[in-house]
Amino acid sequence: xxxxKFIIIGFVLxxxxxxxxxxxxxxxxxxxxxxxNVATAENAEALVIxxxxxxANDEMIGPLTxxxxxxxVRSDDAYKGGGGRGDVDIVDFYEQYNLTQADQTDWMGxxxxxxxxxxxxxxxxxxxxxxxxxxxxxxxxxxxxxELRFLRAHSHFVLKLLFKKIPYITxxxxxxxxxxxxxxxDNDALWNTIAEDFLFAYNNLPQSQEEVGRADRNxxxxxxxxxxxxxxxxxxxxxxVTNINAGRLQEVIDFADEVTGSLxxxxxxxxxxxxxxxxxxxxxxxxxxxxxxxxxxxxFVTGLNSPHGTGLYGCCGFHLASQNMxxxxxxxxxxxxxxxxxxxxxxFNTVEPDGTSIxxxxxxxxxxxxHTVGIPGRPFKYRNTVxxxxxxxxxxxxxxxxGVYGYFGNMKEQQAPDCSCYVKEGPFVGTSKNVDFIRxxxxxxxxxxxxxxxxxxxxxxxIINQIRTRAANSTQRQLDAGATDIYNIGTYPxxxxxxxxxxxxxxxxxxEFGMEGPRFFDLVRWGEAEQTLNAYLxxxxxxxxxxxxxxxxxxxxxYYPIPQREIDFTGGVYIQNPGY
Numbered sequence: 001x002x003x004x005k006f007i008i009i010g011f012v013l014x015x016x017x018x019x020x021x022x023x024x025x026x027x028x029x030x031x032x033x034x035x036x037n038v039a040t041a042e043n044a045e046a047l048v049i050x051x052x053x054x055x056a057n058d059e060m061i062g063p064l065t066x067x068x069x070x071x072x073v074r075s076d077d078a079y080k081g082g083g084g085r086g087d088v089d090i091v092d093f094y095e096q097y098n099l100t101q102a103d104q105t106d107w108m109g110x111x112x113x114x115x116x117x118x119x120x121x122x123x124x125x126x127x128x129x130x131x132x133x134x135x136x137x138x139x140x141x142x143x144x145x146x147e148l149r150f151l152r153a154h155s156h157f158v159l160k161l162l163f164k165k166i167p168y169i170t171x172x173x174x175x176x177x178x179x180x181x182x183x184x185x186d187n188d189a190l191w192n193t194i195a196e197d198f199l200f201a202y203n204n205l206p207q208s209q210e211e212v213g214r215a216d217r218n219x220x221x222x223x224x225x226x227x228x229x230x231x232x233x234x235x236x237x238x239x240x241v242t243n244i245n246a247g248r249l250q251e252v253i254d255f256a257d258e259v260t261g262s263l264x265x266x267x268x269x270x271x272x273x274x275x276x277x278x279x280x281x282x283x284x285x286x287x288x289x290x291x292x293x294x295x296x297x298x299x300f301v302t303g304l305n306s307p308h309g310t311g312l313y314g315c316c317g318f319h320l321a322s323q324n325m326x327x328x329x330x331x332x333x334x335x336x337x338x339x340x341x342x343x344x345x346x347x348f349n350t351v352e353p354d355g356t357s358i359x360x361x362x363x364x365x366x367x368x369x370x371h372t373v374g375i376p377g378r379p380f381k382y383r384n385t386v387x388x389x390x391x392x393x394x395x396x397x398x399x400x401x402x403g404v405y406g407y408f409g410n411m412k413e414q415q416a417p418d419c420s421c422y423v424k425e426g427p428f429v430g431t432s433k434n435v436d437f438i439r440x441x442x443x444x445x446x447x448x449x450x451x452x453x454x455x456x457x458x459x460x461x462x463i464i465n466q467i468r469t470r471a472a473n474s475t476q477r478q479l480d481a482g483a484t485d486i487y488n489i490g491t492y493p494x495x496x497x498x499x500x501x502x503x504x505x506x507x508x509x510x511x512e513f514g515m516e517g518p519r520f521f522d523l524v525r526w527g528e529a530e531q532t533l534n535a536y537l538x539x540x541x542x543x544x545x546x547x548x549x550x551x552x553x554x555x556x557x558x559y560y561p562i563p564q565r566e567i568d569f570t571g572g573v574y575i576q577n578p579g580y
Contacts, residue, residue: 054119062111067517081284241527317400374409
């Protein structure tokens with residue numbers, strides 16, 4: 001009877017978290033756990049592995065890992081791209097801040113909701129099994145419980161960033177109780193609930209694990225630092241920041257100080273196959289290739305984003321750097337960013353007849369530009385030669401729809417076309433390159449942000465300069481003298497005031513993580529989304545008229561609407577976010 005209970009709970013959870021959508025109800029499970037032996041250590045180990053897979057069961061239409069749609073295109077970093085506004089038009093709706101779409105139209109956000117709750121159901125099912133195995137029969141019991149609670153917290157954390165009001169589902173809930181769990185929870189209390197799972201992981205995991213990819217105490221400390229940072233910016237029901245909690249900021253610093261790691265010596269290592277799980281990778285989704293399956297365990301989350309029309313890649317020219325993003329990499333005579341005036345003039349905005357873009361005389365830039373953006377006339381993915389794969393100098397012709405989206409590309413999520421990490425499924429490219437959720441650079445800047453907000457900006461100075469020094473040392477891969485002679489990046493001699501330090505911190509986060517996905521969430525955390533994004537749109541629409549009617553509405557657009565099908569399924573237990 002006990003084993004039958006586990007099976008029933010597992011399948012009920014799977015169905016409930018699908019929210020009764022037709023496609024999920026028609027899903028046929030490929031394997032069924034035996035009622036005779038489900039509650040064994042061997043099966044528990046398999047269930048834990050399945051829970052890890054759940055957080056990285058990625059796809060282009062319901063992304064779980066890379067936040068290029070939710071965090072990059074919805075910010076001032078990038079445009080949707082692709083073959084015009086109607087190509088994957090739901091992302092165009094997101095880019096325009098037009099989120100009041102029916103579920104039939106808005107299939108991406110609801111699918112991400114479903115995919116994350118599928119991942120949560122895997123963690124909870126495994127916990128249900130493991131909790132009832134006697135300690136003596138399972139030496140790794142507490143260790144695996146801690147890993148599963150870490151995974152569960154991770155999924156809830158990302159859902160909270162996207163939707164704010166979410167139900168927190170734990171393994172002790174019966175199938176009848178699950179649909180009765182409200183999503184209308186006090187914001188601070190929900191952060192604390194997520195933190196409880198991370199704290200359990202922090203207190204019960206080793207500092208590192210022999211098996212690469214498993215959660216450890218280091219990752220839990222990093223996540224707690226990140227969580228307390230978001231929690232410190234207290235929001236009201238209209239998503240306005242009403243207070244910055246000094247106690248939470250101190251926790252950010254304390255947990256950041258517990259994290260061990262280091263920066264990669266070259267910034268580009270973070271975005272190249274062969275450097276997965278390096279010293280800067282604190283927590284990452286793990287992928288693999290040539291594992292005996294049909295298309296391998298690769299990620300297709302950025303499968304739409306390869307350069308288009310090159311003959312080197314596949315499809316489809318999505319996720320293109322904005323002019324604003326490119327302009328942000330300009331530096332002054334001292335190699336420092338133009339904190340207030342970076343967008344006064346456009347760089348690399350003129351294309352020559354040969355399809356190249358010539359820098360303006362006297363222009364200097366942060367070298368992270370060429371790690372982040374594809375620019376006509378400049379080496380792409382650290383190649384500047386013609387070989388059997390073709391010319392790797394980025395060209396205007398690589399842009400799929402330059403009349404709409406311009407011709408800047410994305411670099412970080414791409415690999416060279418001869419990479420052994422690729423799988424192609426039709427025109428789409430999947431890659432075995434890991435997707436980092438938290439880099440050590442993140443942790444450093446979490447701490448620097450907390451220090452500045454606590455009026456300790458002098459202590460933040462060497463941290464930000466450490467990031468900039470690494471960037472200055474990351475110029476070796478461009479190879480071509482014509483590509484590197486405009487690099488000029490320096491460190492700050494001092495921060496004269498908190499206001500200056502605050503601007504420098506925010507700018508550094510943008511440069512360091514450009515087009516990786518955190519930008520939109522940073523703006524919401526700081527309470528600056530409406531001000532920053534409407535200012536961006538006001539200028540950018542003069543260059544890209546597809547943004548002519550885009551407008552960010554404060555008190556609504558900080559978060560996605562709760563999928564209507566979830567509200568209907570719970571009979572109205574879930575409440576909708578404001579403005580929808």
